[in-house]
Amino acid sequence: MKLNYIQTAADTKFVYLSLETIIKDILHNSLRGIPNAHYAPGTFKTGMIATFKSKTNMQKARGTIYTHYSKLINTINQYTHWTPNPYYNLEYTTNAKIYGHKETRLQLINTFVVDIDFPQFEKKLSVQEIELAIMDTTGFVPTIIIDTPKGYHCYFVLDKPIYISNNNNYKSLRVAKAISQTLRTAIAKKLPCDQECNDFGIFRIPTSDTVVSYCSQAKYTFTEFMNWSIQQGKTFTKYKEYTKKAHIVNSFQQIKQKWYKALYQTTHIIGGANCGRNNTIFTMALANKQSGISEAEAIHSLVSWNRKLTHPLTKKEVIKTVKSAYKSRFVAARSDFIDRILTIWGINKKETLPTKAIIFRKHKKKRADRRYSHSTEWEKDLITYLDKQNTSQSYFFSSKKELTEKLGIPERTLDRLLKRLKQENKIIFTTKAGRNGGLIIATVKKLLQTIIRTKKQTKTKIQICKKQITQQTIHINRKKERNYLLTKQGRYPILGPPT
Structure with a gap:
C-alpha cells in the first residue's frame, strides 16, 4: 500500500499514514472485512457503497458496488468518486447502472462532507488557509481534506456513526440533514461552499494522490454537531418535508405569495451560480406543484418567464427542469x-417573505447581571485573550495565577476549560514545572496562521533567490558573449590579456 506524506492540522508534525487507515476511519467497519465472510467483524451492521471511475460515469450512474472492505482497498486508486455513507441495499439495473442510492435507503452516516468550489479564474487557497477559515466559522477542524480540480472536499468524520431508520418519519436523517445544512451555511460565510449538492450523496474518494490533509484526532460526536447546530439557531423542524396528503389552502399557495411574484418579475438571473436559472426554475416549478397547478400549465408559465430573461435557457431545458420537479x-x-435565491439575486426579502408570528421568549440575563458565567463565555474570554497576545512566537507563556487574575476565572474552572479545549483541538498547551514554571499555551488558529505566514515568507525568499540567480546567469552569459566577440576581433577580452 502506498503511503502518503501528510501534514496533520493538530500538531503540525509530518507523519506517514497509509490510505487504509484513512478509509477505515471513514467507514467504521461498515463493510465486510473478508470477502465471502458470513459475518463481518465489529459492532456495526454491514452495508453497501458505490464507487465511480470518473465524473461522467457518476452522472450516468455507471459504477461498482462494494460490500467487502479488502476488495475496495485493493482497487481504490482506480476510482474518483464514492458514497462514504453506506446504504442498506444497492442493485444493478439491466443497463448496468447502479440503483438504490437514495437518502431513505441510507444505513449509516459516517461523515459530513462539504464541497468547496472556487469560481473560474479565482486562485485556490492553501490547505492551511482552508482549515483556518473553517475553524473561524465553525470551531471544527476537517478530519480529511481531499484535493479536487476546482477546490476541496472537506470530510468531518463522526466518532461513531449514526443509524438511519424510518422511525418517526426518518427523524435521525432529518436532524443530520439540518446539521449538514448548518455546517455549509456557516462555512459559506468565508469560503465558496456548494450549498446545493446532496447532503449524503456522492463525493470525491480519498486516493494516494488526492488526500492533502488528515487529522486523526479531529473526530466529533453526533451530539457535538447537534449542540453546535442548535447554538447557530437552527431548528430541526425547518427541514421537515411537506407530505403529499397536505391540504392546500388558497391563502397558502406558494405561487400566490409575494416572493414568487417578485421572482417572476426578475429578469437578470443568469447561470453559473449555485442558484442560477435551472435551480430557480426548479424551485418555481415546485411552487406550482404545491399550488395544485398542472404540469402543462407550469411549463407554459415558466417558458414565458424564461423568455423575459436577459440570458434565457433553451425551451427544451426549461421543459426538462419542470418535468424533473414534478417527478x-x-x-x-x-x-x-x-x-x-432571493439573497443571491438581490430581491428584498423583508417585503417578499411572509412575516413570522410574534413569539414571547424568556431572554437570558446579561453577564453583568449574573453571579456566574457560562463555560462558553469563559472559553470566549480565554481564546480572545490568547489571540490578542502580541508575542514573536506562536505560543504564549504565563503562570496559572496570572491567567486566573486577568480573566477573573476560578482556578478549577480554568483547569476544566483547558482540558476541554485541548480535547476539541482548539488549543495546545503544556506545563513547565519548577520555580519559573507555568503554562505554555497556544491556539490552533494562531499556530496555523504562523505556518501560513512562514510558508509565504519562505516562498518569497525562494523567489528572490531564483530572481538573483537568473540575473547573475544573464550577466555571466552576456560577459562571455562580449569576450567572444572581442577575441574574434583580435582584441583582448574584458578579463585582460593572457599572461
Whole structure:
C-alpha cells in the first residue's frame, strides 16, 4: 500500500499514514472485512457503497458496488468518486447502472462532507488557509481534506456513526440533514461552499494522490454537531418535508405569495451560480406543484418567464427542469432554497417573505447581571485573550495565577476549560514545572496562521533567490558573449590579456 506524506492540522508534525487507515476511519467497519465472510467483524451492521471511475460515469450512474472492505482497498486508486455513507441495499439495473442510492435507503452516516468550489479564474487557497477559515466559522477542524480540480472536499468524520431508520418519519436523517445544512451555511460565510449538492450523496474518494490533509484526532460526536447546530439557531423542524396528503389552502399557495411574484418579475438571473436559472426554475416549478397547478400549465408559465430573461435557457431545458420537479419526491419549494435565491439575486426579502408570528421568549440575563458565567463565555474570554497576545512566537507563556487574575476565572474552572479545549483541538498547551514554571499555551488558529505566514515568507525568499540567480546567469552569459566577440576581433577580452 502506498503511503502518503501528510501534514496533520493538530500538531503540525509530518507523519506517514497509509490510505487504509484513512478509509477505515471513514467507514467504521461498515463493510465486510473478508470477502465471502458470513459475518463481518465489529459492532456495526454491514452495508453497501458505490464507487465511480470518473465524473461522467457518476452522472450516468455507471459504477461498482462494494460490500467487502479488502476488495475496495485493493482497487481504490482506480476510482474518483464514492458514497462514504453506506446504504442498506444497492442493485444493478439491466443497463448496468447502479440503483438504490437514495437518502431513505441510507444505513449509516459516517461523515459530513462539504464541497468547496472556487469560481473560474479565482486562485485556490492553501490547505492551511482552508482549515483556518473553517475553524473561524465553525470551531471544527476537517478530519480529511481531499484535493479536487476546482477546490476541496472537506470530510468531518463522526466518532461513531449514526443509524438511519424510518422511525418517526426518518427523524435521525432529518436532524443530520439540518446539521449538514448548518455546517455549509456557516462555512459559506468565508469560503465558496456548494450549498446545493446532496447532503449524503456522492463525493470525491480519498486516493494516494488526492488526500492533502488528515487529522486523526479531529473526530466529533453526533451530539457535538447537534449542540453546535442548535447554538447557530437552527431548528430541526425547518427541514421537515411537506407530505403529499397536505391540504392546500388558497391563502397558502406558494405561487400566490409575494416572493414568487417578485421572482417572476426578475429578469437578470443568469447561470453559473449555485442558484442560477435551472435551480430557480426548479424551485418555481415546485411552487406550482404545491399550488395544485398542472404540469402543462407550469411549463407554459415558466417558458414565458424564461423568455423575459436577459440570458434565457433553451425551451427544451426549461421543459426538462419542470418535468424533473414534478417527478421528484418534493411537493413544495423549501424555504431555505427560496431565501438563498432571493439573497443571491438581490430581491428584498423583508417585503417578499411572509412575516413570522410574534413569539414571547424568556431572554437570558446579561453577564453583568449574573453571579456566574457560562463555560462558553469563559472559553470566549480565554481564546480572545490568547489571540490578542502580541508575542514573536506562536505560543504564549504565563503562570496559572496570572491567567486566573486577568480573566477573573476560578482556578478549577480554568483547569476544566483547558482540558476541554485541548480535547476539541482548539488549543495546545503544556506545563513547565519548577520555580519559573507555568503554562505554555497556544491556539490552533494562531499556530496555523504562523505556518501560513512562514510558508509565504519562505516562498518569497525562494523567489528572490531564483530572481538573483537568473540575473547573475544573464550577466555571466552576456560577459562571455562580449569576450567572444572581442577575441574574434583580435582584441583582448574584458578579463585582460593572457599572461
